[in-house]
Amino acid sequence: MTRSPATPLPPPKARRRLRETAALTQTQLADRVGVTPGTVRAWESGRTTPRGRKREAYAKLLKTLAEEGAVRAPEPEPKLEPESRPQPQPEAKPQPEPEPKVEPEGKPQPQPDSQPQPQPVAAPEPVALTPAQAFDALYAFSAPALVRQTFLLTGRREQARESVERAFQAAWEHWPEVARDRDPVGWVRATAYEYALSPWQRLRPRHRHPEPPPADPGDRTLLNALLRLPPRHRRTLVLYDGVGLDLPETAAETEASTPATANRLLRAREAVAERLPALADPQVLHRRLAELASNERLRAAEPPTVRRGGERRARLRTRAAIAFTVALVATTALTVRTAPTHYEPPVSPGQAVRGVPQRVAPGALSDEELELRQKLRDQMQDGPERLSPRLE
Structure with missing residues (x-):
């Protein structure tokens, strides 16, 4: 499964060259892109790889920088090609007519007017490779070496092989971009190293079981010295002294500045030389790294297997994204359907009121209550006796 990018971009090294030509730092370019x-x-x-609006803005900025660089560059003076001026043709000299051959019977035989000229053989036209054939050629050319290099970073054979396969699967998914890159091997190598040195690898169950070390004691000591280095220093050492990249290319691939990369390289060499003094010479260290990677029998999978695995993973991711989207849409629709259209304040629960005397139901009067009522009725309703009661 392949995908074509929305907007074409120059290769990564060309992007950096355009920025440096325009005298822009990475911070300044980042501010302009956002x-x-x-x-x-x-x-x-x-x-x-940039995507979406960031890709459009980045591509537009690089195009502007390229146009500004073309305007600043002096235009070369036009040169006349040799074919632009007519050349005098030499006059043809008369050729002597061949003498007729005389046969034994004495009859002359006619000779042909001219000898047949050999036809020029046309050069074979280059055969255009399909994307699958080009991918298989790149894989067959670089995969074995990348597996050995990744083994120097991880010390694990299966993890190195899996990292390279995942990197090539990512390259097949972005094949139009990788095919136009000036260094496709570098693109795959950076992806494989990033996957191999990911801290999430420690959480995998396979990481808990150590693999058998190299059989040679010298190789085992060198591999232990490499694995004791910090991941950034180890990657810098493998790229510079193992792969053979120069310092700017190593800095670009490790996403660091050139001084920081040089400092990491020096510290990594000092750490290795402290454990193995015989490897203080960079040439000897380069030779030993190559021998350590070559002594391990590491085989990469077949290109069609890697391509099919990448396509299968892409299909699974697509189906998972579709299923998640459908579930999200269904949940949203159900929520909209069942949600109330207006606010209804909740009814507070009832509480018992304390301190109020209990209500007594009316009933028959007692004898004392009847006597008191009769006494109140017999007394006068007005008069001084009502104002000043007397004791009886």
Whole structure:
């Protein structure tokens, strides 16, 4: 499964060259695009690819920088090609007529007017490769070496093989971009190293079981020294002394500045030389790294298997995204359907009121109450006796 990018972009090294030609730092370019400087470093190293609106803005800015660089560059003077001026043709000299051959019977035989000229053989036209054939050729050319290099970073054979396969699957998914890149092997190598050194690898159950070390004691000691280095220093050492990249290319692939990369390289060499003094010479270290990677029998899978695995993973991700989207839409529709259209305040629960005397139901009067009522009725309703009661 392949996908064509929405907007064409120059290769990562060309992006960095356009920025440096325009005398812009990564921070300045990041401010103009609206991203962080780390994102610009990832774009220029080829680890990640801009998408969406950021890709449109980045492509437009690079196009503007390229046009400004073309305007600043002096135009070369036009040169006349040799074919632009007519050349005098030499006059044809008369050729002597061949003498007729005389046969034994004495009859002359006619000779042909001219000898047949050999026809020029046309050069074979280059055969255009299909995307699958081009991918298989790249995989067959670089996969074995990348597996050995990744083994120097992880010390695990299965993890190195899986990292390279995942990197090539990502390359097949973004094949139109990788095919136009000036260094497709570098694109795949950066992706494989990033996957191999991911801290999430430690959480996998397979990481808890150690693999058998190399059989040679010298190789085992060198591999232990490499694994004791910090991941960034180890990656810098493998790229510079193992793969053979120069310092700017190593800095671009590790997303660091050139001084920081040089400092990491020196510290990594010092750490290895402290454990193995015989490897203090960079040439000897390069030879030993190559021997350590070559002594391990690491085989990569077949290209069609990697392509099919990448396509299968892409289909699974697509189906999972579709299922998640359908579930989200269904949940949203159900919520909209069942949600109330107006607010109804909740009814507060009842509470018992204390301190109020209990209500007495009316009933028959007692004898004392009847006597008191009769006494009140017999007395006068007005007069001084009502104002000043007397004791009886």
